[in-house]
Amino acid sequence: MEQNLDPSTKTLTKTLCAHLASAQFGDLPAKAVHEARRGVLDWIGCALAGSGHPTVSQLIAVLQEAGGKPQATVLGRNLKLGLLEAPLANGAMGHVLDYDDTHMGGVVLHTSSPVLAALFALAERTPVSGADLMLAYAVGFEAGVRTGRTAPGHHKGGWHLTGTLGSVAAGVAAGRLLGLDAQRLTYAMGIAATQAAGMQQNRGTMGKSFHAGKAAANGTLAALLAERGFDATQEIVEGEKGFARIYSDVAAPEALTADLGGAWLIESNGHKPYACGVVLHPLIDAVIAVRDAHAVDPAAVEEISLRVHPLVLSITGVREPSTGLQSKFSVAQSAAVALIDGTAGVAQYSDARAADPAVAALRRKVKPATDATLRRGEAHAAITAGGARYEAHIAHASGTADNPMSDAAIEAKFLANAVPVIGADRAKRASELVWALEKAIDARALIALLA
Amino acid sequence: MEQNLDPSTKTLTKTLCAHLASAQFGDLPAKAVHEARRGVLDWIGCALAGSGHPTVSQLIAVLQEAGGKPQATVLGRNLKLGLLEAPLANGAMGHVLDYDDTHMGGVVLHTSSPVLAALFALAERTPVSGADLMLAYAVGFEAGVRTGRTAPGHHKGGWHLTGTLGSVAAGVAAGRLLGLDAQRLTYAMGIAATQAAGMQQNRGTMGKSFHAGKAAANGTLAALLAERGFDATQEIVEGEKGFARIYSDVAAPEALTADLGGAWLIESNGHKPYACGVVLHPLIDAVIAVRDAHAVDPAAVEEISLRVHPLVLSITGVREPSTGLQSKFSVAQSAAVALIDGTAGVAQYSDARAADPAVAALRRKVKPATDATLRRGEAHAAITAGGARYEAHIAHASGTADNPMSDAAIEAKFLANAVPVIGADRAKRASELVWALEKAIDARALIALLA
Numbered sequence: 001m002e003q004n005l006d007p008s009t010k011t012l013t014k015t016l017c018a019h020l021a022s023a024q025f026g027d028l029p030a031k032a033v034h035e036a037r038r039g040v041l042d043w044i045g046c047a048l049a050g051s052g053h054p055t056v057s058q059l060i061a062v063l064q065e066a067g068g069k070p071q072a073t074v075l076g077r078n079l080k081l082g083l084l085e086a087p088l089a090n091g092a093m094g095h096v097l098d099y100d101d102t103h104m105g106g107v108v109l110h111t112s113s114p115v116l117a118a119l120f121a122l123a124e125r126t127p128v129s130g131a132d133l134m135l136a137y138a139v140g141f142e143a144g145v146r147t148g149r150t151a152p153g154h155h156k157g158g159w160h161l162t163g164t165l166g167s168v169a170a171g172v173a174a175g176r177l178l179g180l181d182a183q184r185l186t187y188a189m190g191i192a193a194t195q196a197a198g199m200q201q202n203r204g205t206m207g208k209s210f211h212a213g214k215a216a217a218n219g220t221l222a223a224l225l226a227e228r229g230f231d232a233t234q235e236i237v238e239g240e241k242g243f244a245r246i247y248s249d250v251a252a253p254e255a256l257t258a259d260l261g262g263a264w265l266i267e268s269n270g271h272k273p274y275a276c277g278v279v280l281h282p283l284i285d286a287v288i289a290v291r292d293a294h295a296v297d298p299a300a301v302e303e304i305s306l307r308v309h310p311l312v313l314s315i316t317g318v319r320e321p322s323t324g325l326q327s328k329f330s331v332a333q334s335a336a337v338a339l340i341d342g343t344a345g346v347a348q349y350s351d352a353r354a355a356d357p358a359v360a361a362l363r364r365k366v367k368p369a370t371d372a373t374l375r376r377g378e379a380h381a382a383i384t385a386g387g388a389r390y391e392a393h394i395a396h397a398s399g400t401a402d403n404p405m406s407d408a409a410i411e412a413k414f415l416a417n418a419v420p421v422i423g424a425d426r427a428k429r430a431s432e433l434v435w436a437l438e439k440a441i442d443a444r445a446l447i448a449l450l451a
Numbered sequence: 452m453e454q455n456l457d458p459s460t461k462t463l464t465k466t467l468c469a470h471l472a473s474a475q476f477g478d479l480p481a482k483a484v485h486e487a488r489r490g491v492l493d494w495i496g497c498a499l500a501g502s503g504h505p506t507v508s509q510l511i512a513v514l515q516e517a518g519g520k521p522q523a524t525v526l527g528r529n530l531k532l533g534l535l536e537a538p539l540a541n542g543a544m545g546h547v548l549d550y551d552d553t554h555m556g557g558v559v560l561h562t563s564s565p566v567l568a569a570l571f572a573l574a575e576r577t578p579v580s581g582a583d584l585m586l587a588y589a590v591g592f593e594a595g596v597r598t599g600r601t602a603p604g605h606h607k608g609g610w611h612l613t614g615t616l617g618s619v620a621a622g623v624a625a626g627r628l629l630g631l632d633a634q635r636l637t638y639a640m641g642i643a644a645t646q647a648a649g650m651q652q653n654r655g656t657m658g659k660s661f662h663a664g665k666a667a668a669n670g671t672l673a674a675l676l677a678e679r680g681f682d683a684t685q686e687i688v689e690g691e692k693g694f695a696r697i698y699s700d701v702a703a704p705e706a707l708t709a710d711l712g713g714a715w716l717i718e719s720n721g722h723k724p725y726a727c728g729v730v731l732h733p734l735i736d737a738v739i740a741v742r743d744a745h746a747v748d749p750a751a752v753e754e755i756s757l758r759v760h761p762l763v764l765s766i767t768g769v770r771e772p773s774t775g776l777q778s779k780f781s782v783a784q785s786a787a788v789a790l791i792d793g794t795a796g797v798a799q800y801s802d803a804r805a806a807d808p809a810v811a812a813l814r815r816k817v818k819p820a821t822d823a824t825l826r827r828g829e830a831h832a833a834i835t836a837g838g839a840r841y842e843a844h845i846a847h848a849s850g851t852a853d854n855p856m857s858d859a860a861i862e863a864k865f866l867a868n869a870v871p872v873i874g875a876d877r878a879k880r881a882s883e884l885v886w887a888l889e890k891a892i893d894a895r896a897l898i899a900l901l902a
Contacts, residue, residue, distance in 0.1 A: 055681070062675045066534035068519030082533070083517035158692035163645070194614070194658050195665060197648040199684075200692040207645050207683040210676075214646060224513045225661075230506070232658040241609035241651040249700075 011235040012256045016146065017189055018182035019260050020139045020172060025131040025438070028138055032264040033438060036134040038410050039101055041434040042271045043112035044075070044450060045417030046100045049346060050093035051076030052421070055206045055325075059213065060089050072121035075450045076421045083121050083224070084217050087170075091117035091216030095162060096209035097346055098328050099275040099417075103141065104376065104400060105268050106255075107148030107161055108278060110212065114166030115140035117216035118174045122223070123443040128177060130440030136177040141266040143189065144169025149255035150237050151248030159247060163198020163211030168243075170219020178227050190232025192222035193243050204318065204329045268401040271410060274344035276328045279312045282379035282397035283331065283368075287338040289392035290383050298340045298358070300385040303365050306335060307380040310370040320360075327354045332363035339383070345416075377402065422450060462686040463707045467597065468640055469633035470711050471590045471623060476582040476889070479589055483715040484889060487585040489861050490552055492885040493722045494563035495526070495901060496868030497551045500797060501544035502527030503872070506657045506776075510664065511540050523572035526901045527872045534572050534675070535668050538621075542568035542667030546613060547660035548797055549779050550726040550868075554592065555827065555851060556719050557706075558599030558612055559729060561663065565617030566591035568667035569625040573674070574894040579628060581891030587628040592717040594640065595620025600706035601688050602699030610698060614649020614662030619694075621670020629678050641683025643673035644694050655769065655780045719852040722861060725795035727779040730763045733830035733848035734782065734819075738789040740843035741834050749791045749809070751836040754816050757786060758831040761821040771811075778805045783814035790834070796867075828853065873901060 028036070050056060051074075060074065060081075068082025074089045081089060094100050094113030103109045119136055122128075128136075144165040148154060155161055171192020175185045195218040198211035226232075237243045238253035245251045274284050283306050290296060312331060321327035327334070328349050336359050337348040353359055371380075377397040383390045396402040405413070411431060418427040430449045433440060440446065479487070501507060502525075511525065511532075519533025525540045532540060545551050545564030554560045570587055573579075579587075595616040599605060606612055622643020626636045646669040649662035677683075688694045689704035696702045725735050734757050741747060763782060772778035778785070779800050787810050788799040804810055822831075828848040834841045847853035856864070862882060869878040881900045884891060891897065 058679050058681050059676065061679060062672070062681075066519060066522070066672075066675065068517060068533055068536075071517070082519055084535075085519075158697040190653060190656070191658055191661065194650045194653050194662065195648050197646045199645045199687065199694070199697055201684045201687055201690040201694075201697075202641060202645050203692075205641070205683045206681050207642055210642065210681075211645065221513070221517075224517065225510065228509050228512060230509045230513075230657050230661075232656050233652045236650065236652055239652040241654075243650070243652075246609040246650055246652075 009234055012238045012253055013189060013235050014182060014186045015257050016260065017185040020142055020176060021180060021182045021185045023135065023139065025135045028135065028264060029267065031267045032138055033134065035266045035269050036137050037435055037437055038271065038407065039112050039137065039266065039269055040116065040437060041414050041431060042101055042410055043094055043116050044430065044434070045414035046097060047090055047094040048076045048421040048450065049099065049417035050096040053093065053096045055096050055209055056089065056093045059092055059210065063089055072124045073447050073451050078451055083125060084221055086121045087117040087216035087220045088213040090120060092209045092213030095212035097275050098277055099272055099346065102270045102272060102278040103145055103265065103268065104270060105145050105265055107145055107165060108155060109144055109148060109165050110162040111141050111144055111169055111269070113212040114162065114170040114215035114219060115173045117213065118170040118220045119177055120447055121220055122174055122177050124447060127442045127444065130437040130443055132177060133443045134438055136173045138264050138266045139176040140169040140173030141269065142264065143172035145265045146256050147237055147243060150244035150251065150253050152252055153248035153250045157248060158200045160198035160200050160202070160208065160211050163215050164196040164247060166212060166215030167196040167218040168193045170216050171222035174219050174223030175226055178223050180223070180226055184226045186234060187230060187232045188223045188226035190236040191225055191230065192219045193236045194232065195222065204326050270400045271405045273399045273405060273409070275346045275349050276334055276344060277316055279309065279315050279376065280331065280334045281399060282377055282394045283308055283312070283381060284334055284338045284344045285394040285398055286379045286381035286392045287335050288342055289394065290381055290390045291339055291342055293392070294390045296339065296383055296385050296390060298362055301339065301362060301365055302384045303367055304335050304339065305382040306331065306366065306368040307371040307374065308368055309374045309376045309378065310372055311376060313368060313370055321354045324349045324351045324354050331368045332366040333359065335366045336363035460685055463689045463704055464640060464686050465633060465637045466708050467711065468636040471593060471627060472631060472633045472636045474586065474590065476586045479586065479715060480718065482718045483589055484585065486717045486720050487588050488886055488888055489722065489858065490563050490588065490717065490720055491567065491888060492865050492882060493552055493861055494545055494567050495881065496865035497548060498541055498545040499527045499872040499901065500550065500868035501547040504544065504547045506547050506660055507540065507544045510543055510661065514540055523575045524898050524902050529902055534576060535672055537572045538568040538667035538671045539664040541571060543660045543664030546663035548726050549728055550723055550797065553721045553723060553729040554596055554716065554719065555721060556596050556716055558596055558616060559606065560595055560599060560616050561613040562592050562595055562620055562720070564663040565613065565621040565666035565670060566624045568664065569621040569671045570628055571898055572671055573625055573628050575898060578893045578895065581888035581894055583628060584894045585889055587624045589715050589717045590627040591620040591624030592720065593715065594623035596716045597707050598688055598694060601695035601702065601704050603703055604699035604701045608699060609651045611649035611651050611659065611662050614666050615647040615698060617663055617666030618647040618669040619644045621667050622673035625670050625674030626677055629674050631674070631677055635677045637685060638681060638683045639674045639677035641687040642676055642681065643670045644687045645683065646673065655777050721851045722856045724850045724856060724860065726797045726800050727785055727795060728767055730760065730766050730827065731782065731785045732850060733828055733845045734759055734763070734832060735785055735789045735795045736845040736849050737830045737832035737843045738786050739793055740845065741832055741841045742790055742793055744843070745841045747790065747834055747836050747841060749813055752790065752813060752816055753835045754818055755786050755790065756833040757782065757817065757819040758822040758825065759819055760825045760827050760829065761823055762827060764819060764821055772805045775800045775802045775805050782819045783817040784810065786817045787814035
């Protein structure tokens with residue numbers, strides 16, 4: 001391999017980074033700005049709701065021991081850690097409940113946990129405006145999702161995209177917040193991507209949310225290094241030994257810059273009404289639709305037949321979850337709690353619900369079948385109970401770009417997540433601030449409310 | 452994927468970790484103990500020689516800004532950083548000169564920079580004996596090289612093994628030093644491997660040595676998390692979405708435990724007489740052999756014809772290096788300096804030598820050709836000068852397990868590396884301590900000499 005080490009060379013990666021380094025807040029369409037507001041609010045809520053999770057507490061205990069100067073706020077914990085440690089903690093708490101936003105634009109990426117955890121830490125290093133923060137956030141979506149599109153075999157290959165693409169997204173977003181020029185932003189992307197990791201093998205373990213935190217920390221480190229001129233390849237994505245080829249059996253490097261300057265990818269972000277992997281959402285919608293229409297008695301159910309996208313069983317095929325965490329990877333548990341409770345929030349994925357005999361009895365009646373003709377957001381449920389058969393078909397899962405949560409639903413979800421941790425008053429003030437975040441002179445006003 | 456989440460299940464990863472968790476210093480054969488001594492001494496020297504490198508200085512500047520409590524010594528810098536930052540700095544400085552040890556046992560892995568950088572930091576957290584340190588070091592080789600063997604397509608796929616396998620090796624070594632039981636060591640391995648990263652695309656940039664430091668930090672973090680019960684998959688290597696399948700187009704998971712309990716892999720470690728990638732060593736040997744036998748005048752050379760293993764050109768094919776770093780990836784530069792100077796040490800890979808007109812003139816006369824019948828440690832040189840033709844064939848490069856550096860050569864290399872940084876007296880005391888490291892009651896006695 002003859003490395004391309006000449007900084008004057010034009011590469012796809014540099015073209016993308018030049019575009020993102022020169023973008024201004026005023027370039028963002030109104031929809032992008034509004035999705036940035038929704039994204040920040042939803043992520044803050046998810047992070048606060050996850051801030052007391054045992055997985056997060058264990059992680060924070062280690063970071064406190066190894067930890068640095070109190071430079072950056074750990075959300076919901078009345079604690080500051082170093083610039084590289086706070087992103088690790090905040091990224092993990094944002095993802096630990098599997099409740100954070102999901103971008104489905106060619107890849108399935110939970111962008112906000114890595115990106116906002118990185119940006120929040122750096123916003124405490126040097127004051128930045130709300131608009132700066134929102135622009136950097138939107139830049140992170142471009143970098144992460146576009147890189148994902150260059151590697152179409154990436155998810156199938158076994159990677160946890162929130163760890164891998166999350167590192168890239170966080171590094172470029174953080175570099176943008178630091179005001180790096182095109183060359184240094186290219187370096188930030190090269191340093192961030194070369195740390196990209198996270199295996200799906202760790203689904204159902206503490207390792208999964210750790211990936212999101214690690215991505216945030218990787219990205220923060222990459223941006224701080226690039227700021228000082230630490231260099232990297234000019235073509236981390238498209239190079240012969242670059243991301244598109246290493247992380248995927250099929251490479252599509254040209255996707256990195258396709259339609260650059262058109263719609264911003266943050267505009268198609270999605271938010272979760274349910275606290276589990278997004279692949280489960282359409283079938284939960286379908287079960288709830290049957291429940292709402294027919295008031296089915298769970299005790300009378302003979303069978304819950306589901307038709308789902310093939311990915312559903314490959315990702316969430318756990319039959320007998322023994323913990324709340326494992327139940328997030330269980331079609332059977334998700335359908336059972338949806339029918340009994342009519343929702344699938346944080347409470348439905350508790351250890352207690354995983355061990356509940358009534359839920360366990362019902363989940364054994366769930367018969368999922370894959371149907372390759374379905375889209376990812378589509379599912380069909382047929383429930384037989386007392387000799388009757390009830391059906392529902394969902395074309396677009398709630399919370400996706402085609403069937404988005406309303407602003408009111410986002411707000412309600414935020415309050416439900418945040419109020420138990422920071423109280424009603426601070427939650428309300430944080431929400432008001434975020435709905436007008438572009439007017440904030442200093443983003444630390446928001447962060448201070450979340451400590 | 453039905454995840455295997457049952458801690459009672461027997462998996463290949465757990466079998467390996469159970470073996471490594473129960474191993475005792477007394478189990479190490481004399482050759483393993485001696486190779487541990489040689490490996491520690493050589494690595495310390497390489498790290499000290501690299502401690503003032505501009506790449507390392509930039510990295511340390513960021514770590515000082517973001518850095519933590521002064522918990523662990525940064526070698527050669529009169530500085531302490533946090534438990535996760537010192538390994539990053541020390542791992543990078545160990546690898547930055549491409550002078551550190553190389554294990555060729557089925558993979559090409561620079562084990563010591565990730566592993567010893569992690570172990571040195573943890574040795575300052577809780578006192579450990581020299582024997583404990585050596586055992587953990589040997590354990591790191593087992594974990595790293597064995598994991599590499601499960602993924603035979605790993606290097607060809609574009610990964611920088613010192614980043615990827617280095618994370619695994621460092622995590623398991625660090626976990627062993629902390630005295631983790633089999634289950635927690637399995638978790639440490641799962642957390643370390645899920646952070647494994649580093650792309651060959653960053654060869655010739657600051658990113659490459661960064662990978663080694665990051666691997667050390669990843670491993671340290673993994674062990675500290677596992678110590679507190681942070682969990683991970685039971686089968687990070689052999690799982691359906693585990694390391695062997697994700698990081699390689701061909702998977703050989705059974706290699707993880709093959710011949711477990713036989714020879715220790717540290718016994719076949721190698722050390723570099725030259726400050727560049729190990730693939731270059733046989734051709735440098737060959738050029739020096741011609742030079743030594745025939746006193747060839749570089750100015751009279753018409754052509755330096757080389758026959759080399761195909762990997763040489765794919766890794767080190769840079770024709771016109773413009774920096775010392777790039778010249779480490781240049782067959783042409785390596786052959787040219789070897790003929791002029793009779794060696795290829797740190798001084799030969801300087802920016803000045805890359806820009807030297809006499810070297811540049813000679814490197815343009817280097818004609819490398821690949822020969823798939825050669826082994827990696829083999830090369831042939833034919834030099835024509837003044838109408839005569841001189842040839843040399845090297846069957847086993849110096850510094851490999853088949854043609855190892857002598858203890859005296861390791862000692863001389865160490866002193867050349869260390870004396871300019873810590874002075875002759877401390878270097879001599881460090882060397883004496885390492886040659887009897889298994890007798891040291893507290894490894895901090897060594898680390899204190901290297902500050």
